[in-house]
Amino acid sequence: xxxxxxxxxxxxxxxxxxxxxxxxxxxxxxxxxxxxxxxxxxxxxxxxxxxxxxxxxxxxxxxxxxxxxxxxxxxxxxxxxxxxx
Amino acid sequence: xxxxxxxxxxxxxxxxxxxxxxxxxxxxxxxxxxxxxxxxxxxxxxxxxxxxxxxxxxxxxxxxxxxxxxxxxxxxxxxxxxxxxxxxxxxxxxxxxxxxxxxxxxxxxxxxxxxxxxxxxxxxxxxxxxxxxxxxxxxxxxxxxxxxxxxxxxxxxxxxxxxxxxxxxxxxxxxxxxxxxxxxxxxxxxxxxxxxxxxxxxxxx
Numbered sequence: 653x654x655x656x657x658x659x660x661x662x663x664x665x666x667x668x669x670x671x672x673x674x675x676x677x678x679x680x681x682x683x684x685x686x687x688x689x690x691x692x693x694x695x696x697x698x699x700x701x702x703x704x705x706x707x708x709x710x711x712x713x714x715x716x717x718x719x720x721x722x723x724x725x726x727x728x729x730x731x732x733x734x735x736x737x
Numbered sequence: 738x739x740x741x742x743x744x745x746x747x748x749x750x751x752x753x754x755x756x757x758x759x760x761x762x763x764x765x766x767x768x769x770x771x772x773x774x775x776x777x778x779x780x781x782x783x784x785x786x787x788x789x790x791x792x793x794x795x796x797x798x799x800x801x802x803x804x805x806x807x808x809x810x811x812x813x814x815x816x817x818x819x820x821x822x823x824x825x826x827x828x829x830x831x832x833x834x835x836x837x838x839x840x841x842x843x844x845x846x847x848x849x850x851x852x853x854x855x856x857x858x859x860x861x862x863x864x865x866x867x868x869x870x871x872x873x874x875x876x877x878x879x880x881x882x883x884x885x886x887x888x889x890x891x892x893x894x895x896x897x898x899x900x901x902x903x904x905x906x907x908x909x910x911x912x913x914x915x916x917x918x919x920x921x922x923x924x925x926x927x928x929x930x931x932x933x934x935x936x937x938x939x940x941x942x
Contacts, residue, residue: 656853660849664923668920670920688858688859691860692859694861695861695862695865696927698865698866698934699927699931700927701866701867702880702934703895703899703900704899708881708884708885709773710776712772712776714776717765720767720768720769721761723764723796723800724764727756727800730800730801734804
């Protein structure tokens, strides 16, 4: 019989479908009976949706426009070299 | 499971044609869409000290290899493989090992009684839709700060799996770790973010 602690440990594997069927069914039955764990599952679902939408980023001081221009110039030079050979 | 849709494939084929034709806007788009996740992978493997250099080298290698891109994986995954290979070569050269993870607090065991049941009630979150979060600068900032404090491996896994839709097998290849390790890192990253959002929700009541 699965408990709240098992839901806490396996919630992400449950959401991502990475559990063997018997365990998945066991956790599902616990969720049917336990409103706390249903709310916890809903909160983790929300966390994933929030991260997907908020898209937090690595701290980075790169000038993206300058880098893109630099790579564009590099590609033009490469392309010209390939055509001249 | 993540899927690479036919529409995405067509968009990507078009984008690569534009790159090969030397379209400057296509270069802007590709760099802007992929630089941050490449940096995330480099930091996870090689750490902060060499990550900028590794990503810079990866971009140059990718541009030079552009005509060889065969579309066997998505373009973003191809870029992540290039940066990952560069980072692994660099870490071998520096004779260093990268740690899988550090700094992790699971849900504390004092939340559960000896039978594994929760002591406290958990209530549904109010106003926790992504749209409401985005309208809330303070919470947005909590998410940003929490993300930046996660260990680099957790950030890389979260970025690839939840934000970029990279498949589990690809992540294992890119980071050279097992799928069970990827799952553990993902669980830790999401749990930390959940914990901070929960704290914020409670402080607002």
